[in-house]
Amino acid sequence: MRNARGSTIKDRPKFFSDGFCLFSDRDLNEVRTVVQAFIQNAEGLYVCRCNPPGATYIVVYAPVYHDLGGRDVFRKRKSRGRLNRKTIQRKPMIPRLVNHPAPVVSIIIPAMNEKATLRGVLREAGQVHPRSETIVVANGSTDGTAEVAEKCGARVIRTAEPLGHDVGRRVGAEAARGSVLLFMDADMIIPARELRPFVESVLSGVxxxxxxxxxxxxxxxxxxxxxxxxxxxxxxxxxxxxxxxxxxxxxxxxxxxxxxxxxxxxxxxxxxxxxxxxxxxxxxxxxxxxxxxxxxxxxxxxxxxxxxxxxxxxxxxxxxxxxxxxxxxxxxxxxxxxxxxxxxxxx
Incomplete structure (x- = not known):
């Protein structure tokens, strides 16, 4: 019996550059054992039985290459999905806030050098109430906190000197236009679902x-x-x-x-x-x-x-x-x- 290339099929596996070998009629487990004994670290082999008319044989698919001595040497199969392609690195998406012209809720966030967490904080703040404004009091920041807040669409109040979070809350409250004042910190990303109860309670009379x-x-x-x-x-x-x-x-x-x-x-x-x-x-x-x-x-x-x-x-x-x-x-x-x-x- 001959394979597609015209070579005689023998009990010892014969490897070709397209990465498969043929066995005459054998048990599947026996084939796998033979291959693993013949090839060191034979991992990821694909073994299947073929039954064309008048013949039965087993095909073992495995990646191979030819070394300089003419011998066939086993090689693990590489993923063909992204060969020789560089990983695409995308910049993190910046959430865009929409400050309502007539806000019900004013969300006040003092921030000093909180660039690392501010995007996440603003993303959650924007989901608290449909009629809201977000005010970031960037006081004494030198890491681009104010610029990140502006790109995200927040109202930004800048001060050159650090004020401290509590003074920043007063500054934000003085600029706020909503009937509810919600205070957050810029260094803690708190999900919007954890923030809404405070707003809802004030709207209900607290x-x-x-x-x-x-x-x-x-x-x-x-x-x-x-x-x-x-x-x-x-x-x-x-x-x-x-x-x-x-x-x-x-x-x-x-x-x-x-x-x-x-x-x-x-x-x-x-x-x-x-x-x-x-x-x-x-x-x-x-x-x-x-x-x-x-x-x-x-x-x-x-x-x-x-x-x-x-x-x-x-x-x-x-x-x-x-x-x-x-x-x-x-x-x-x-x-x-x-x-x-x-x-x-x-x-």
């Missing part, structure tokens, strides 16, 4: 919609910021809020509430929260976004062998400033009674 994230409280050493948040809410007789705070994004305020509190108070989030509660505004923890796991750790350094986090110092100081304002309005006991103790009688 004045201040807080992130319900309270931080870890079951640790041996509770973080000072977590303690400060819980303590401040307890002083305000709002233990139901646990550790929910305007310190944590995302959160939302109605424009009316922001104006009652005073936009300048947004520079110190715990102070804004104290003012909102004392004014009798509807302050509620609406939805929990675990930002503790999303927020990148920055600026930590060691002093006297101990780890020091300047952000912790800032946030705890903000809570002390809020307590000071509370005492200045409510008295030395912050509005709590003295249970009839007549201390003035013995002075």
């Amino acid at each position: 004045d201040v919609a807080l992130n319900g994230y309270s931080g870890p409280v079951n640790l041996k050493d509770t973080h000072p910021v977590v303690l400060a948040k819980h303590a401040l809410n307890a002083l305000l007789s709002r233990s139901d809020l646990t550790g929910a705070s305007l310190t944590a994004v995302p959160h939302a305020l109605s424009r009316q509430a922001a104006e009652q509190i005073g936009l300048e108070a947004l520079e110190v989030p715990p102070l804004a929260q104290v003012k909102a509660i004392l004014l009798g505004l509807n302050v509620r923890a609406i939805h929990t976004v675990p930002v503790g796991k999303l927020n990148p750790v920055r600026g930590r350094r060691r002093e006297n062998g101990k780890r020091h986090d300047p952000l912790t110092t800032l946030v705890v100081g903000d809570h002390l400033e809020a307590v000071h304002w509370l005492i200045s309005r409510q008295g030395l006991r912050g509005g709590f009674g003295d249970l009839g103790r007549q201390r003035s009688k013995v002075r």
